[in-house]
Amino acid sequence: MFRFLKTLKEDVDVVFDQDPAARSRIEVILTYAGVHAVWSHRVAHGFYKRKLYFIARVLSQVSRFFTGIEIHPGAKIGRRFFIDHGMGVVIGQTCEIGDNVTIFQGVTLGGTGKEAGKRHPTLKDNVLVATGAKVLGSIVIEEHSKIGAGSVVLKDVPKYSTVVGIPGQIVVQNGVKVKKNLDHHKLPDPVAEKCDVLDQKIEALQNEINELKGEQKHVD
Numbered sequence: 001m002f003r004f005l006k007t008l009k010e011d012v013d014v015v016f017d018q019d020p021a022a023r024s025r026i027e028v029i030l031t032y033a034g035v036h037a038v039w040s041h042r043v044a045h046g047f048y049k050r051k052l053y054f055i056a057r058v059l060s061q062v063s064r065f066f067t068g069i070e071i072h073p074g075a076k077i078g079r080r081f082f083i084d085h086g087m088g089v090v091i092g093q094t095c096e097i098g099d100n101v102t103i104f105q106g107v108t109l110g111g112t113g114k115e116a117g118k119r120h121p122t123l124k125d126n127v128l129v130a131t132g133a134k135v136l137g138s139i140v141i142e143e144h145s146k147i148g149a150g151s152v153v154l155k156d157v158p159k160y161s162t163v164v165g166i167p168g169q170i171v172v173q174n175g176v177k178v179k180k181n182l183d184h185h186k187l188p189d190p191v192a193e194k195c196d197v198l199d200q201k202i203e204a205l206q207n208e209i210n211e212l213k214g215e216q217k218h219v220d
Contacts, residue, residue: 010079014082036066037063037069044071044073057073068088069089075097078100081101082102089105094118099126105132109121110134118138122140125144127146128145129141133151136153141156157170
């Protein structure tokens with residue numbers, strides 16, 4: 001029990017380290033949805049580990065209703081985890097989150113399909129994931145790495161890296177800039193590409209039809 005209470009205290013303390021708007025402990029305890037979501041998850045995860053899955057899921061859904069933050073009770077979360085603002089955050093069942101991790105609103109730590117087993121990301125210690133970023137699949141974000149706002153990360157990220165873009169690309173690693181092509185206005189358009197392929201097939205079929213008509217007239 002003492003260890004659990006110490007963890008809850010750390011969840012409050014980290015808010016003061018990360019959020020300059022925090023003014024008092026009572027304010028954090030009563031008004032910070034991210035703290036409420038983390039505390040609710042710690043309780044739900046305790047039931048989940050004891051295979052009381054239904055109770056765990058009910059707790060997680062109640063927390064989601066009140067906080068706007070969805071954390072699957074199976075997710076493993078370390079100490080001093082901070083969710084800033086938090087609305088729209090989704091954390092999947094097989095996520096593993098280390099210590100001193102910070103994420104912002106709209107972040108998704110999700111899967112890429114219906115595969116079984118480990119299908120959600122692992123965030124090591126001291127990782128930061130900015131607003132609206134999507135980290136998908138059974139990948140690893142190593143220690144002290146940062147994911148830029150709105151990025152979509154589908155591959156492992158090494159230590160001390162900064163990733164931005166869609167798909168995510170490393171732009172800084174170990175304090176050194178990495179030159180990358182980040183022309184976001186030149187992103188592929190899968191719908192347009194598919195239409196181009198269909199146009200080419202229609203044109204080829206039309207040419208074949210015209211050839212067949214020509215041959216038929218010649219026979220006649």
